[in-house]
Amino acid sequence: MLAPLQLNGFYASSKAIGSTNKWVVAVIDGDLLIASDNSVGAGPIAIDIGQADSLNFFRERSICVGQWQDSDCEVWELIPEAAAIDGFTRVELRSVLAGSSDAEFSLICRALQLLDWEVKHKYCGSCGQPNLVSETDHALQCHSCDIQQYPRISPCVIVAVIKDDKCLFARHPSWPANRFSTLAGFIEAGESAEQALHREVFEEVGIEIENIRYVGSQAWPYPGQLMLGYMAEAKTDVIKIDGVEIAEANWHRYDQLPDVFAPPTIMAGRLIEQFVMESKAKYG
């Protein structure tokens, strides 16, 4: 196992180590149930097994997530009635993610993705027989045709497109009028991340990009994306929106940003933060 310092307590594994302590990530319909005495962002999003005992009755499924703070951790899917139990608060996923550390973020994403994966892969896609949980791997297995299904991770690119002291912000048609973000899209089969960046940006806003720089990656549990974050420079500043995936897109100077965008704990926000920091150093 890697040193805990490198992972900040999060270790993705399919195997329990039989620790004395144990943690539970409690999920209700895609939301999290946390101990009420921990405000979001301030306290652990995993519940101590002793405290989680009162939730056991409401448990529908559980999966080993790995280890959290050196102890075994499971995700429990609970029926909605569990939210009425004293001592716990149901919180919306996005607000939890917005206030989470990198390690907590990973733990939550893994927990939710494993639940989603198990529900959606009950049957073999080849022969239709029920899949069984593999005893050796974190996989679902069809014993009749020996096919294993692993949790599906879908890589996406997300990019801050920059032109001098401005960054491109776009709004999806389903978003509120004042919410904007950077551009993002799935990597298509056969594409490299760089090809996906060129294609997505051109499709959505009609702009060609250059000087692509990788910033970092982050899981995103809707339901199993891996966001690869980049900065890129626009060759031109003329925006032509596609009108389907993007309802509105504008250039914003680093000191005149839109009202609502992602916090820096989320990749989109991290890219915007980096754009502002670099622009201040260059133009401020």
Ligand SMILES: [Zn+2]
């Ligand atoms: Zn099969």
